[in-house]
Amino acid sequence: MLDLIKVIILGIVEGITEFLPISSTGHLVVTTALLRPNFSEALTDTFEIFIQLGAILAVVVFYRTDLWKQVKAVRTSPQIQHFWIAIVIATIPAGVIGFLLRTWIKTNLFSPIIVAISLIVGGFIILGIERMLGNRQPVGAQAITEDEDTTTSLAAVTYGQAMLIGLIQAISLIPGVSRAAASIFGGMLTGLNRDTATRFSFFLAIPTLGGATIVDLLLSLDEIQPSDLVYLILGAVVSAVVAWFAVGFLLRYISRHTFTAFGYYRIVAGAVILLLAAASIV
Numbered sequence: 001m002l003d004l005i006k007v008i009i010l011g012i013v014e015g016i017t018e019f020l021p022i023s024s025t026g027h028l029v030v031t032t033a034l035l036r037p038n039f040s041e042a043l044t045d046t047f048e049i050f051i052q053l054g055a056i057l058a059v060v061v062f063y064r065t066d067l068w069k070q071v072k073a074v075r076t077s078p079q080i081q082h083f084w085i086a087i088v089i090a091t092i093p094a095g096v097i098g099f100l101l102r103t104w105i106k107t108n109l110f111s112p113i114i115v116a117i118s119l120i121v122g123g124f125i126i127l128g129i130e131r132m133l134g135n136r137q138p139v140g141a142q143a144i145t146e147d148e149d150t151t152t153s154l155a156a157v158t159y160g161q162a163m164l165i166g167l168i169q170a171i172s173l174i175p176g177v178s179r180a181a182a183s184i185f186g187g188m189l190t191g192l193n194r195d196t197a198t199r200f201s202f203f204l205a206i207p208t209l210g211g212a213t214i215v216d217l218l219l220s221l222d223e224i225q226p227s228d229l230v231y232l233i234l235g236a237v238v239s240a241v242v243a244w245f246a247v248g249f250l251l252r253y254i255s256r257h258t259f260t261a262f263g264y265y266r267i268v269a270g271a272v273i274l275l276l277a278a279a280s281i282v
Helices: 002-017 024-035 041-050 052-062 064-073 078-108 112-133 150-154 159-173 179-189 194-220 228-254 260-278
Strands: none
Touching: 002 024, 002 052, 002 228, 024 041, 024 112, 024 179, 024 260, 041 052, 041 194, 041 228, 052 064, 052 194, 052 228, 064 078, 078 159, 078 194, 112 179, 112 260, 150 194, 159 179, 159 194, 179 194, 194 228
16 A cells, blocks of 8 residues: 555656656656655666656647647648658657667666756756747747647747757756756757747657657566556556646746746755765665
């Protein structure tokens, strides 16, 4: 029962942090170190990846109407075709690097110290980018107006922008960097405004997280026990519910604010983790 409660807590942490620029993996690594659930090493590694399925489901449900429109129109709409080709292009760098270095990353980078350093460095980078870009509007999407729908706006992302976003997203394979932060600020640095960059990051999460989850699960099947499925499914369900609210919150938040607060949060969180590590608590 105690481990089920810990799973629920980890699912909540994943749901809150997956789409915010504060690193879900980093928070899971530290929270797991604090809670110390009675998991095998194989289950711990897989759990942190598998519950991302919940976050993917949250995005699909949140954008279900737009996704269904895209499915129905994809054969005849060059804009939708262009958009999903851009998504595939942006997925490739992290997918290839993550597959090739999967074991090395898990063995050498999944530690609270790495997470803390990544959070702090990333926080200063966010503050620097916000100071540099200010409230700049889209550069690569001059033909897009503010009242057009999501699909049309996102279709303005060029293949070159998508590749750059994908390359920057690959840095988030380091725990604590944050896939959301890398893809959002990668988009902003290539000329997208906050709203377009954030929405592109949401859609990019579907193949990126989905692919990572499927590959990790297939490679870990021989190490996962049937009893582990309860933990995996519960964690994914909890993260799905919480992530659905987190997506809506972030879209509302960025319509009125910059990401500066998240930069400060990362610096403080990283400093706290370093203190906990120094005290041998994590």
